[in-house]
Amino acid sequence: MENLHIDQHISRKYNEELEGLRNKVMIMGGMVEKQSRNALEALIKGDSKLAETVATSDYRVNSMEVEIDAECTDILARRQPAASDLRMIITVIKTITDLERIGDEAEKIGRFALKLANNQEPQSYYSELHHLGEHVIEMLHGALDAFARMDVEAAVRVAGRDPEIDQEFEALTRMLITHMMEDPREVKNVLRLNWCARSLERIGDHSANICEYVIYLVKGHDVRHVRLEQIQEQYIQKK
Amino acid sequence: MERNENMQAVLMNENNVSSKLTEGKVEDLRECDIRESAKVREYETIGEPFTDNAKICARDVNVYYGDKQAIIDVSLDIGRNEITAMIGPSGCGKSTFLRTMNRMNDIIPDCRFEGNIKLDGEDIYDKEMDTVLLRARVGMVFQKPNPFPKSIYENVAYGPRIHGLAQNKAELDDIVEKSLRRASLFDEVKDQLEKPGTGLSGGQQQRLCIARAIAVGPEVILMDEPCSALDPIATASIEELMDELKEKFTIVIVTHSMQQAARVSQRTAYFHLGKVIEVGDTKEVFTTPKHELTENYITGRIG
Numbered sequence: 290m291e292n293l294h295i296d297q298h299i300s301r302k303y304n305e306e307l308e309g310l311r312n313k314v315m316i317m318g319g320m321v322e323k324q325s326r327n328a329l330e331a332l333i334k335g336d337s338k339l340a341e342t343v344a345t346s347d348y349r350v351n352s353m354e355v356e357i358d359a360e361c362t363d364i365l366a367r368r369q370p371a372a373s374d375l376r377m378i379i380t381v382i383k384t385i386t387d388l389e390r391i392g393d394e395a396e397k398i399g400r401f402a403l404k405l406a407n408n409q410e411p412q413s414y415y416s417e418l419h420h421l422g423e424h425v426i427e428m429l430h431g432a433l434d435a436f437a438r439m440d441v442e443a444a445v446r447v448a449g450r451d452p453e454i455d456q457e458f459e460a461l462t463r464m465l466i467t468h469m470m471e472d473p474r475e476v477k478n479v480l481r482l483n484w485c486a487r488s489l490e491r492i493g494d495h496s497a498n499i500c501e502y503v504i505y506l507v508k509g510h511d512v513r514h515v516r517l518e519q520i521q522e523q524y525i526q527k528k
Numbered sequence: 529m530e531r532n533e534n535m536q537a538v539l540m541n542e543n544n545v546s547s548k549l550t551e552g553k554v555e556d557l558r559e560c561d562i563r564e565s566a567k568v569r570e571y572e573t574i575g576e577p578f579t580d581n582a583k584i585c586a587r588d589v590n591v592y593y594g595d596k597q598a599i600i601d602v603s604l605d606i607g608r609n610e611i612t613a614m615i616g617p618s619g620c621g622k623s624t625f626l627r628t629m630n631r632m633n634d635i636i637p638d639c640r641f642e643g644n645i646k647l648d649g650e651d652i653y654d655k656e657m658d659t660v661l662l663r664a665r666v667g668m669v670f671q672k673p674n675p676f677p678k679s680i681y682e683n684v685a686y687g688p689r690i691h692g693l694a695q696n697k698a699e700l701d702d703i704v705e706k707s708l709r710r711a712s713l714f715d716e717v718k719d720q721l722e723k724p725g726t727g728l729s730g731g732q733q734q735r736l737c738i739a740r741a742i743a744v745g746p747e748v749i750l751m752d753e754p755c756s757a758l759d760p761i762a763t764a765s766i767e768e769l770m771d772e773l774k775e776k777f778t779i780v781i782v783t784h785s786m787q788q789a790a791r792v793s794q795r796t797a798y799f800h801l802g803k804v805i806e807v808g809d810t811k812e813v814f815t816t817p818k819h820e821l822t823e824n825y826i827t828g829r830i831g
Contacts, residue, residue: 297829369787371814371826509816 293373293439293507303368307377310360314381314388317353318433321388321395324350325429325492328398329422332485333415337406343399350392354385373506380506384436387495387502391429394488394495401481408478414464418486421457425489425496428454432496435503445524448500449517454493461486568801569600574818575808579795583608583748583778584629589643591624591633598624600802602643606748611770611779613789613810616799617825622782625799626750629780630666631659647748664691667741671753673733675725675740680717683725683736684708687744703743711739712769731762738769742777749773751781755788767792786826790814798822 295307324343331340361382364370370378431447434440465483469476504512504524512520578585582605591599599621606612606629614622624633631652633639645652652662664687675683684704687693694700704721708714713735717728725736734754741749751770755763770779770792783789789796789810796813798806798821806819817823824830 294829297824299828299830303828371786371790372817372823374827375815 293377295374295377306360306364306368307374310357310364310381311377313353313357313360314384315433315437317350317357317385317388318436320350320353321391322426322429322433324392324395324399325426328395328402329419329426329489332398332402332405333419333422335402335406335408337403340399340402340406344396344403347392347396350389354389357381357385373509376506376509380502383502384499387498391492391495394491398485398488401485405478405481414461414468414482417457417461417464418482418489421454421461421486422489424450424454424457425493428493429496432499432503435500439503439507441504441507441524444500444503445521448497449521451493451497452517454490458486458490564801568803568805571803571805571819573603573804573807575806575813577604577797577804577807579605579607581608582606583648584780585646586625586628587644587646589625589628589641589645591621591628591642592640593636594638598802599628602802602804604797604804604807606778606780607795608778609774609776610794611774611781611792613793613796614780614782614799615784615786615789615796615825618784619801620799621802622797622799623752626752626780626782629748629750630663630668631657632663632668634659664744665746666748666750667744667746668750668752669734669737669741669754672757673730673737675728675733675736677724677726679722680708680725680728680736681721684739684743687740691744693744707739707743708736710742710773711735712765712772713739729762731758731765734758734762734766735769738766738773742773746777748778748780751779753783754781756784763788786814798825800825 295311296304298304298307324346327339328343330336331343361378364378368374428447428450431443431450435444435447462483465479465486469479498513501512504510504520508524584606586605587603589599589602589604590597602621602625604625614626616622627633628641628645629647629652633641641653647662647666651657652666676686678686681704684707685700688700688703694703705714708717713732716732717723717736725733728736734757738749738754755766758766767788770781773779781789781793793810796808796810797804798813798817798819800821806813806817806822808818813822814826817826
């Protein structure tokens with residue numbers, strides 16, 4: 290059951306439907322990843338044009354979510370999927386919800402980046418923010434990769450990075466608080482930066498969720514709200 | 529590209545088959561079958577074939593039709609007061625196994641049974657066992673509704689009468705009414721009990737057959753595709769009825785409709801080439817089957 294042979298149904302049309310569904314999720318994932326990357330770049334480089342593009346393109350991710358949802362409903366109604374096919378549909382429905390939220394977070398970062406773009410002063414903590422952002426986007430990329438390859442071990446490894454991101458976010462927040470206390474005139478902008486960091490941290494959480502769905506898809510076990518160490522023990526040691 | 533290769537493989541296979549046929553080597557084909565079933569023969573049943581408080585315990589059951597083996601080493605418990613569904617492709621032995629549980633296979637010449645089946649601890653293949661009484665305890669409902677060409681009343685009254693379950697007409701009337709009520713048919717037919725049972729609709733006829741089966745007070749009801757000749761509405765009412773009946777009876781159903789097995793049963797057993805491949809909680813079998821053959825069957829994949 291490790292390999293979900295979604296191309297081996299007796300009905301070739303069913304194969305095509307499931308394959309098409311999976312491809313659409315990949316495309317949506319690609320769009321969301323690009324949005325997140327652009328949002329981070331616009332923020333760090335103060336690129337107001339790119340920031341505006343990010344802030345105004347989320348509708349494409351949203352319409353993709355609606356489209357995929359409709360296809361899932363259609364397959365549920367007409368095929369009554371069971372076992373791994375059923376888990377596939379459930380996984381897709383849940384994954385695209387998280388992808389859509391990641392899209393929202395990217396949009397938020399884009400909007401803050403637009404406001405921050407006029408603030409020309411290069412800030413020392415931008416490098417920490419950049420580091421956090423790169424870390425988060427790597428995680429998102431890893432989650433999408435694990436989904437594409439239905440790779441449980443990769444999913445566990447990627448989900449395992451979430452605590453690091455939480456720590457990075459907390460350290461950055463402390464730094465930003467110190468900065469606000471030092472220079473009260475900057476409070477507005479620094480708060481905006483903190484919101485961006487918060488959005489990045491949320492993207493990490495959503496990526497970790499996607500990894501959990503991958504484990505459910507392949508193994509059939511619901512690992513939400515299970516301790517990370519327990520998940521790692523269960524799925525990584527078995528070689 | 530891959531599909532093309534698949535197609536080619538299929539075509540080559542077909543060529544093989546036809547050349548074998550033209551050369552008259554039918555034996556080769558049978559050898560393929562035998563090799564496949566030899567592989568399946570090795571499989572251990574996975575999941576939970578045994579339950580606490582089982583109504584029927586089948587152990588090491590083998591059934592042969594002549595020299596062909598239809599059931600291979602099946603050991604399976606049927607849980608009390610629950611619905612057990614048996615699914616699997618045509619010719620997998622599920623109906624044969626169902627019929628071993630009230631010795632309906634005895635009627636078939638050439639059919640040989642080995643193993644052991646106990647109903648509440650009592651060996652039903654014991655020489656002393658009266659099969660007529662056994663079949664009253666383990667009733668059966670068939671694929672096609674088969675009411676007797678008699679009145680609705682007589683259809684239900686026949687069994688209790690020959691088994692001497694009623695002392696007088698009033699008691700018999702009572703059994704008939706109760707059975708028809710339990711089969712959710714009474715209200716529809718109460719004013720036409722003297723009309724022929726064959727005049728009812730398909731769904732009503734099937735419920736009449738269920739009423740007939742429960743009139744003799746069975747402990748177990750075996751159902752062999754009870755809804756395959758019925759429309760979805762009649763099917764839904766039979767399924768609703770099964771759910772109520774399981775409070776009082778133990779039910780075993782053979783069905784080709786996976787959705788039906790998923791809807792009505794508490795446990796599901798998957799049969800393949802005469803073996804029980806997997807048994808388990810219905811919820812688990814339909815969401816996370818353990819055996820690849822089960823997975824392939826319930827998701828409609830090429831095995």
